């Protein structure tokens with residue numbers, strides 16, 4: 001069970017453009033949303049996601065795997081930086097790395113990720129392209145509680161997007177991202193205001 005502070009403290013991790021982060025930053029500008037982004041972390045320098053955080057006056061940190069002797073050392077440093085900001089929820093918003101044991105020990109059960117496909121179909125880095133190649137007519141995005149697997153965590157919410165005949169992986173992903181951002185904002189707001197309980201593979205809103 002998670003009962004967040006009011007407003008809920010969010011740490012968001014990014015690897016790239018940060019459009020999901022921007023949607024959360026915009027939502028958090030309204031006090032009624034019930035959450036604030038207290039820090040943004042990344043696994044690489046110079047990405048637009050970090051610039052978005054800086055423009056919003058949010059603290060940032062970067063840990064690059066290449067700067068550590070082992071993946072475990074990177075994971076421990078990432079977890080330590082997140083812990084400094086005492087988050088209620090951690091949101092992986094286009095964070096393209098798997099977190100490890102140390103991170104899950106500290107933040108398991110309250111770390112969310114979004115995947116641009118309808119889990120359990122098409123896990124991994126090529127969700128939109130794999131869905132298109134398979135020929136599905138409907139795909140979408142999944143918000144889930146991060147576990148040690150690749151996009152296997154308990155599902156919090158899903159949103160659907162029709163596949164068009166002339167879609168490319170890119171056009172499909174662009175439309176998925178529109179639906180994904182709106183789901184992320186809606187659901188992170190609800191989790192922040194109401195708390196939630198994970199019971200087996202089911203998530204219930206409310207403390």
Ligand code: GRF
Nearest residue numbers: 016017018019020094114116
């Ligand atoms: C999102 O579709 C996310 O699900 C995927 O990468 C995209 C990140 O977009 N893993 P952005 O960096 O938030 O714009």
